[in-house]
Amino acid sequence: MNKNLKKATDLHENVPPNWYYESLKVDPLQRYWHKKRFKEIGKLIDPVKGIVLDVGSADGMFSKVILDKSKASKLIGIDVVKTSVDWAKKHWKRNKRMKFMVGDAEDLKYETNTFDAVFCLEVLEHVYQPEKVLKEFRRVMKKGGYGVFLVPSDNLLFRIIWFLWLHFYPRGWVWDGTHIQTYRDNALPKMCKEAGFEIMKDKKFILGMLHAVKVRKK
Numbered sequence: 001m002n003k004n005l006k007k008a009t010d011l012h013e014n015v016p017p018n019w020y021y022e023s024l025k026v027d028p029l030q031r032y033w034h035k036k037r038f039k040e041i042g043k044l045i046d047p048v049k050g051i052v053l054d055v056g057s058a059d060g061m062f063s064k065v066i067l068d069k070s071k072a073s074k075l076i077g078i079d080v081v082k083t084s085v086d087w088a089k090k091h092w093k094r095n096k097r098m099k100f101m102v103g104d105a106e107d108l109k110y111e112t113n114t115f116d117a118v119f120c121l122e123v124l125e126h127v128y129q130p131e132k133v134l135k136e137f138r139r140v141m142k143k144g145g146y147g148v149f150l151v152p153s154d155n156l157l158f159r160i161i162w163f164l165w166l167h168f169y170p171r172g173w174v175w176d177g178t179h180i181q182t183y184r185d186n187a188l189p190k191m192c193k194e195a196g197f198e199i200m201k202d203k204k205f206i207l208g209m210l211h212a213v214k215v216r217k218k
Contacts, residue, residue: 007128008080008104014174017083020061021091027171033206037150038065040205041121044148044214045069048116051076053140055105055133056123060088060098066119067098076115078103105133110140117141121150122210124188125179134195141217146200149192150212151183158209189213 016022023030048070054063057077067075077100079085088100103109105120106129118137124130137147152158162179165172183191188211189202197215204211 008126009082011126011178011180012081014176015081015084015178016174017081017087018059018091019084019174021059021087023171024061029169030171034062036206037121037210038062040203040210041148041150041212042069044201044203044212046117046146047071048145049073050116050142051114052117052119053078053108053110053115055103055118055120055137056126057088057100058084060092060100062121063088063098063100064092064095067095070117072116073097074099076101078105078108080104106136108136108140112139113142114140115142116145118145118147119149120147122152124149124151125181125183128180130181131191131195134191134197138196138217143217145217147197147215147217148212149188149215150210151188152179153204153208153211154182154184155208157207161209183211186211 024034051074052066052070052072054066054075054077057063057079060077063075063077075098082102085100085102092098105127118141127133141147166176189199192199192213192215198218200216201214
């Protein structure tokens, strides 16, 4: 395992492998948050005929939403946490259009111009070199393909709720220390432009706490 992948794995050592699967079942707050974000992200997903990449796929719960919305022929989900990848492989084994594997967003093991779309949802705040990651996304994306990226806006309301979530909510402590980047002051679209993307849509939701950007590779 390379150094960056190991560091990222260690960062998430307390997060259960089936975090989203369980959260959607037992946690009303998480259920609201994730259903709301996928209602909004769903509006940004265009149908594709080829392959899509879901970076930070975790247990695959939202990978399935991406697959259904995009109607892609295949979805590949990658994550740094092997236990989550193993759980996803087992849980989704009957769905032959989904494949999960351990992968490093900073060094994608795919050829240039492979994917029709790339998704990275609430993941870029967890990576060490976001500029490098965005360039990798552009490299593996086909010309004319699109990407949908989602990060916390880190506005004041988000920072307050995140603090309460980490320190007072029973399940929140597992994410302590995992946010190593901030995207305040509309940093994400600026970084996407610097990586060579064309901005198609730029939107915030849940009281401005989440910031989504849809991009295209010219």
